Amino acid sequence: MNILLIGAGYIGGTVLSYLSSNYRVHVLDPAFADIGYVNHSEADIDALLNAHTSNIDLYNSPSDLPIKKFGLSIICLPTNWSSHSSALDINIYQEVFKQIVECQISIQNTIIRSTLDVDSFPSILNILDTNNFRTNLIYFPEFLREGSAYSDLIDPHISIIGGQLSGISTKQLSSFIPINFNNLHIVPINMAILAKMSFNAWRALKVSVANEIMRLCSSLNIDSNEFANLFISDTAQNIGKAYLKPGYSYGGPCLPKDTMAFASLFARNSIASPLFSAVNDSNASHVNFISKLILKHLSSVSSNSIAFDSLEFKRNTMDLRNSQFVDIALSLLDSGISVYVPKEEFLEFLGLVPKKHSSSIFSWPPVSDLHLYEFFPGRVSEQNIFLSRFNLNDLFHF
Numbered sequence: 347m348n349i350l351l352i353g354a355g356y357i358g359g360t361v362l363s364y365l366s367s368n369y370r371v372h373v374l375d376p377a378f379a380d381i382g383y384v385n386h387s388e389a390d391i392d393a394l395l396n397a398h399t400s401n402i403d404l405y406n407s408p409s410d411l412p413i414k415k416f417g418l419s420i421i422c423l424p425t426n427w428s429s430h431s432s433a434l435d436i437n438i439y440q441e442v443f444k445q446i447v448e449c450q451i452s453i454q455n456t457i458i459r460s461t462l463d464v465d466s467f468p469s470i471l472n473i474l475d476t477n478n479f480r481t482n483l484i485y486f487p488e489f490l491r492e493g494s495a496y497s498d499l500i501d502p503h504i505s506i507i508g509g510q511l512s513g514i515s516t517k518q519l520s521s522f523i524p525i526n527f528n529n530l531h532i533v534p535i536n537m538a539i540l541a542k543m544s545f546n547a548w549r550a551l552k553v554s555v556a557n558e559i560m561r562l563c564s565s566l567n568i569d570s571n572e573f574a575n576l577f578i579s580d581t582a583q584n585i586g587k588a589y590l591k592p593g594y595s596y597g598g599p600c601l602p603k604d605t606m607a608f609a610s611l612f613a614r615n616s617i618a619s620p621l622f623s624a625v626n627d628s629n630a631s632h633v634n635f636i637s638k639l640i641l642k643h644l645s646s647v648s649s650n651s652i653a654f655d656s657l658e659f660k661r662n663t664m665d666l667r668n669s670q671f672v673d674i675a676l677s678l679l680d681s682g683i684s685v686y687v688p689k690e691e692f693l694e695f696l697g698l699v700p701k702k703h704s705s706s707i708f709s710w711p712p713v714s715d716l717h718l719y720e721f722f723p724g725r726v727s728e729q730n731i732f733l734s735r736f737n738l739n740d741l742f743h744f
Contacts, residue, residue, distance in 0.1 A: 347417035349522065350374060350453065352442060354404070357459060357488055358422030360495040363394035365420075365522060366401040372413060374442075376406045391496050408442075408449040418514070418522060419453040419481070422488075425460045436466050440473045447477040454513055456481040457523070459488045462539050482512035485535045486523060487542035504529045508538025551621070558612070558619050565615040595632040597659035597670035602626060633670060637677035644683065652678060653686035653710050657695055666694055679703040686710040 351362055354375040365371045395402070405411055423442065428435040446453075462470070462485065474481070485508035490498045505525045507516070516525060516532075533541075556574060563570040578585050596602070605625050612619035644652065659669035666672055672695065675685050679699065684706045687695050692709040699707060 348372065348413050348415065350411075350416040350419040351422070352419060353422035353424070353460070355422065355424060356492070356495065357490060358420075359395065360388075360391055360490055360499050361420060361422060361459070361523070362402065363391045363398075363496060364499055364524070366398040367394060368521070370401045371403070372411060372416075373402060373404045374406075374408060374411065375404070388493065388496060394496075408445045408451055411449065411451065414449070414451050416451070416453045417455065419456045420523070421456065421458045421460060423460050425462060425466075434461065434463055434466050436462070436469060439470055443473050443477050443479055447479050453481045455484060455511065457484045457486045459486055461487070461542055463543060464536050464539050467535065467539055482510070483535070484509040484511065485538045487538055489542075489545065500524045502526045505531070506538045506541050507532045508535035554621055558617075558621055561617050562612055562615065562619070565617050594636060595629045595670040595673070597668050597673070598663075599665065599667045602629070602668045629670075630673075633673045633677060637674050637681070640674070640678065641681055641683070650682065651684040651686065655688070657687055657691050666691065666698075672698060676703075679706055682706075684708065 349365065349369055350372050351358055351365065352374045354362055354373050355377075358373075358375070362371060362373060421439075421442075423438050425434040425436055425438075427433075458470075467485075471483070473479075474483070487506055487508075488499070489502065489504070502524060503526065505527075507519075507530070510532075511519065516527075516530065519525065520527070559573065559577070560570040562568075563573050582588060605622070609619060609623045609625070612622060640652065644650065654671060654675060657666050657669055657671045657675060659665060659667070659671065675687070675695070676699065679685055680703075686708045687710055689709040692707070696704065696707060
């Protein structure tokens with residue numbers, strides 16, 4: 347199979363060091379005159395490149411390529427942030443694909459490893475269509491860290507392939523790009539693109555959270571390293587899968603109160619905390635988001651009433667304090683929706699509602715009397731009332 351690598355910068359050079367160990371690779375990069383310019387701060391990558399120069403053919407322009415038909419192309423072009431457009435700059439893709447078409451080069455599978463965003467990908471497709479370039483496009487994001495790029499390449503923690511392979515299996519692909527088959531995910535292209543951005547943004551967020559806490563520790567004369575060790579010692583809830591499933595906003599007697607108190611502690615000590623000070627605001631935004639989803643659903647079924655099976659912030663707690671479902675119900679009342687609540691919660695909820703909405707609240711029998719599946723957004727009898735709590739996956743499709 348003829349292989350074309352487009353872009354031989356930091357990522358492309360790392361990919362090239364692996365590929366050239368086993369294959370002859372045609373490299374297209376106008377910035378480099380010879381392989382000596384493809385260098386790294388990592389000695390093992392430089393050593394591999396220098397050891398396999400006979401397998402590397404470097405070209406500055408598509409017109410210089412002696413081969414016109416490739417089974418696989420791997421694109422590692424830079425997509426830098428443009429402050430002018432507030433988006434990733436993908437103009438280089440337009441230039442490269444236009445030149446490839448003009449030179450009548452065909453590529454069966456094109457794998458993009460560069461960072462894209464969901465909004466820019468349709469532009470890539472448009473570039474291909476405009477230039478009448480037919481290729482099976484795959485997005486295979488890289489998660490290479492400077493200083494450990496080669497080890498990250500050959501031993502990936504996760505492999506995400508966006509799109510469908512054509513004429514090549516994942517096993518065959520793994521001989522060109524290492525794949526972690528124990529953590530392999532083949533997903534729609536948009537999901538793979540979002541994964542690359544969100545994974546890195548999450549890592550940046552973790553760094554920023556740790557540094558905000560460090561600043562507070564410094565002000566309070568607390569050893570930040572010792573505190574960090576204490577923080578990460580809770581691998582069940584602080585570090586791990588807990589609290590990372592999307593769903594409703596948080597609520598209850600602890601998280602809202604403690605988050606406000608923590609943010610206030612920063613303010614009282616004159617410590618900048620843009621993250622923690624915005625957490626409860628983000629939570630409130632999610633309440634509004636969920637309320638709009640429910641309103642959209644109610645409108646689609648011509649309903650102006652909703653019955654909550656419970657307003658507890660957590661199941662079987664009998665606790666409505668700072669409940670996110672109370673907040674959602676109040677938001678729906680503000681939008682003119684009549685709200686039915688379980689009779690055992692009616693009086694407590696009535697005390698939380700502005701008087702102007704008191705005539706829009708009704709007592710409802712326990713959910714056990716409704717004979718409906720929990721979380722199922724189904725019609726109740728002949729009445730134009732819909733049962734909450736909705737499954738968010740159902741709401742997202744309305």
